[in-house]
Amino acid sequence: MNVVRSERITPTMxxxxxCGxxxxxxxxxxxxxxxxxMIPNDNQDFxxxxxxxxxxxxxxxxxxxxIRHHRTDTREMDVDFVVHDGGGPACSWALAAKPGDFIGVAGPGPIKKPVSGADWFLFGADIAAIPAAAAAFEALPxxxxxxxxxxxTNDDDIQPVSAPKGIKLHWLVHDDxxxxxxxxxxxxxxxxxxKGLPGIFVAGESGAVSGLRKYLINERGLDKRAMYISAYWKIGLVEDQHQEQKRAEAA
Ligand SMILES: Cc1cc2nc3c(=O)[nH]c(=O)nc-3n(C[C@H](O)[C@H](O)[C@H](O)COP(=O)(O)OP(=O)(O)OC[C@H]3O[C@@H](n4cnc5c(N)ncnc54)[C@H](O)[C@@H]3O)c2cc1C
Structure with a gap:
């Protein structure tokens, strides 16, 4: 696919x-x-x-x-990248992206959503998981x-999201x-x-997600199969190392 636009929507995104x-x-x-x-190197031949x-x-x-947004009429999708100083290929590519640049895209994987039949919803996400969480609650009734x-990461990272009126939004700043x-x-x-069955959606940094998972299962007695909980990245690990660690833990 080829880039048609690249814009900083908040300081950290x-x-x-x-499009293609x-x-x-x-x-x-x-x-x-x-x-x-699939991310090309600088100056890579197509x-x-x-x-x-x-x-x-x-x-x-x-x-x-x-996939944050997908417009079938124009064959475009919006992908929101966290701007971080870890020097990863995805972040670096996104920061330099300009119209005409190419990238490989495979998918999609499953839609992320809280359990159906929930009486109320609880979402927890860091910036990397805002695209998934926001798209998930925009799909709620x-x-x-x-x-x-x-x-x-800072107050200016608050971004517009179209939540149902009954979903209260809370923005917390964690600057490091x-x-x-x-x-x-x-x-x-x-x-x-x-009261009632909560529809849980939790995603973000591994350490934070692990604390939330333990709380929800051990202290709230929730069934892990009835929640969407996923570690999206881990401090100090590149994605391949993090995925390998998750597979080893699951095994
Ligand atoms: C299902 C799923 C959906 C995801 N969706 C998104 C999304 O829409 N947007 C998004 O930005 N991320 C998303 N992520 C997380 C993303 O895959 C990782 O953050 C990935 O590591 C970024 O790749 P990179 O090449 O920038 O950094 P890597 O090369 O993987 O890592 C380089 C260094 O940067 C650090 N790092 C990685 N991510 C972050 C971060 N967010 N903040 C601070 N330091 C970081 C790493 O710990 C490492 O030290 C998703 C992950 C999963 C599993």
Whole structure:
């Protein structure tokens, strides 16, 4: 796919919009689902890039991102990249992206959403998971109620999201992404929990997600199969190392 636009939507988020004829048969309504981005090096030749992808070469870095918006009429999708100083290929590519640049896209993976039949909803996400969480609650019925807590790096990272009126938004600032945060956990603990089955959606940095998972299962007695909980990245690990660690833990 080729980039048609790239813009900084908040200080810590770069929105890149790729477009391509190959999106013609991409299924509609996949906002919140993940995609795998295959990232070219600086000055990479397109034909060589395509051959490397088709041969399954490990020389091309692959990173996981979320479909934030998809417009079937223009064959475009918006992908929101956290701007971080860890120097990863995805972040660096997004910061330099300009119209005409190319990128490989594979997917989509499953749509991310809280359990169906919930009486109320509770979302917890850091900036990397805002695209998935926001797309998930934008798909809820308009009479949905609950809370969404978003952890951002500074006040200017607050971004417009179209939540149902009954979903209360809470923006918490954690200014050092290199240290794990317990703010979402403190928020979950301090919440006056409504009655009924909660629809839980939690995603973000591994340490923060792990604390929330333990709280929800051990202290709230929730069934882990009835929640969407996922570590999207881990402090100090590149994505391949983090995915390998998750697979080892699951095994
Ligand atoms: C299902 C799923 C959906 C995702 N959707 C999105 C999305 O829409 N937008 C998004 O930005 N991310 C998303 N992520 C997270 C993203 O895949 C990782 O952050 C990935 O590591 C970024 O790749 P990179 O090349 O920039 O950095 P890497 O090369 O993977 O890592 C380089 C260094 O940067 C650090 N790092 C990585 N991510 C962050 C971060 N967010 N903040 C601070 N330091 C970081 C790493 O710990 C490492 O030290 C998603 C992850 C999953 C599993």
């Amino acid at each position: 770069q929105r890149v919009t790729p 004829d190959d999106l013609g048969d991409f299924p509609a309504g996949q906002e919140s689902a993940h995609i795998k981005l 034909t060589e890039f395509r051959e490397l992808i088709e041969s399954g070469s490990k020389a091309i870095p692959r990173r996981t991102f979320t 308009q009479d949905a109620v609950g809370h969404a807590v978003f952890e951002i 992404p290199h240290t794990s945060s317990e703010q979402q956990l403190e928020f979950f603990r301090s919440l006056d929990w409504p």
